[in-house]
Amino acid sequence: MGSRYNIYYAGEVLPGHNQATVREQLRKLFKASDAVLDKLFSGSEQLVKRECDKTTALKYKQAMEQAGAQPVIKVVRDDSTAPAAPSPEPAPERKLTMAERVAALASAPDVGLNAAEQAQAAEPEIDEETGWQLEPVGADILRPEERRQPIVAAIDISALDLAADTGNLAPERPPAPAAPATDHLSMGAVGDSIPTLPSDQPPLQPDTSLIALSPEGTDFADCAPPEPAPPPVDLSSMDLAPEGSDVLEEKYRNKPAPAAPGTDHISLQE
Secondary structure, rough: OOOEEEEEEOOEOOOOOHHHHHHHHHHHHHHHOOOHHHHOOOOEEEEEEEOOOOHHHHHHHOOOOOOOEOOEEEEOOOOOOOOOOOOOHHHHHHOOOOHHHHHOOOOOOOOOHHHHHHHHOOOEEEEOOOOEEEEOOOOOOOOOHHHOOOOOOOOOOOOOOOOOOOOOOOOOOOOOOOOOOOOOOOOOOOOOOOOOOOOOOOOOOOOOOOOOOOOOOOOOOOOOOOOOOOOOOOOOOOOOOOOOOOOHHHHHOOOOOOOOOOOOOOOOOO
């Protein structure tokens, strides 16, 4: 009798997967309800399978990792080192539903199996209640005719050349100009007056004799431009129609609805 293992799941996902996607994968794979999924992703370890053998533990591990979930597998009894002793007949294990089998993950050493056990674990597992079949890790899900074929673009590269390994793709930049000479410049002392550079332009001498400063509080409203005169509009050809006149032409007026036809001369015969 080999070692026995407990399988737990604590909501941990594998690198490269996000929790929402893993949650949906587990829902589709095991037909789990929202209540079961909420419990599995609560952050605390939830028992999925109690005291299973190595082959069963590996099946759970492969199925959960294929969905992006990280199972937790712990050794609960190691019969390989304990002396053989008679033990009572174990009670038959209750067959887990597909929703209960959804749960498995966390961090424990991987279960090592030999080649025979791995070959047995690679066989597809069919749930007797739902009829769903769980394919082994690495199995082809789509048929060849259902797979998307890659599109190979036909690109003409006959006009392209491959430059030499040491060649530059861009032309060489021209050399930078020489730095200007500054040996004739000197630094003045702090506080020195910098002389004005000589100029050929005579200084401006505007006449300000007619400019005066108004006293404080002067009103400059007279500086505003005058109001523009109203434009000349000729209204001599226009006339005001008397009150009650029809302004609209006949074709633009609303016409009264015709009267309903008389039906008093019509009777209903039996």
